[in-house]
Amino acid sequence: MDRAMTNVNFQLHCDNFGRLVLTDAEGQRHEGVTPVRAFPIAAPDEGLSLINFEGHEVGWVERIADLPPAIRDVIESDLRSRDFVPEIARISEVSSFACPSTWQVETDRGAAELRLKGEEDIRRLSQTRLLIADANGIQFLVRDLSKLDKQSRKLLDRFL
Structure with a gap:
């Protein structure tokens, strides 16, 4: 059964196959819609494009928090199923201070191992925020x- 949800500029619902369907203000139906964050790391809750299966934008959401709860839940569920950016809480061990090196880390999704190919794979997004790409293409x-423990900061400082 379809679950209908309404926003000011469009209607959005999930069909029987779990695909998002958007009906725009003109009544045009767009099946297989995919929500895409404009700024997934810097501002994950602001700027969300709704893209049809052909890659065209069919809807825009300024702030996810402003959506009605039912629409927000469906969109966030879809985003969670595709977004995978573990957040490093602690760096337990680094195999070597020369690259490539293997890191043992604790993330918000559990323990993980990442392989750093080179120091250029650590990208500073702001004074306090980093994005680390491992050899398999996973972004950490x-x-x-400042919220990392002293040992983690000390290990990380060797690469910055």
Whole structure:
């Protein structure tokens, strides 16, 4: 059964197959819609484009928090199923201070191992925020350097 949800500029519902369907203000129906964050790391809750299966934007959401709860839940569920950016809470061990090196880290999703190919794979997003790309293409986020424990900051400083 379809679950209908309404926003000022469009209607959005999830069909029987779990696909998002958007009906715009003119009544045009767009099936297989995918929500895409404009700024997934810097501002994940602001700027969300709704893209149809052909890659065209069919809707825009300024702030996810402003959506009605039912629409917000469906969109956030879809985003969670596709977004995978573990947040590093602690760096337990680094195999070497020369690259490539293997890191043992604790993330918000559990323990993980990442392989750093080079120091250029650590990207500073702001004074306190880093994005670390491992050799397998997984992006790890350090949301706030100042919140890492002393040992983690000391290990990380060797690469910055």
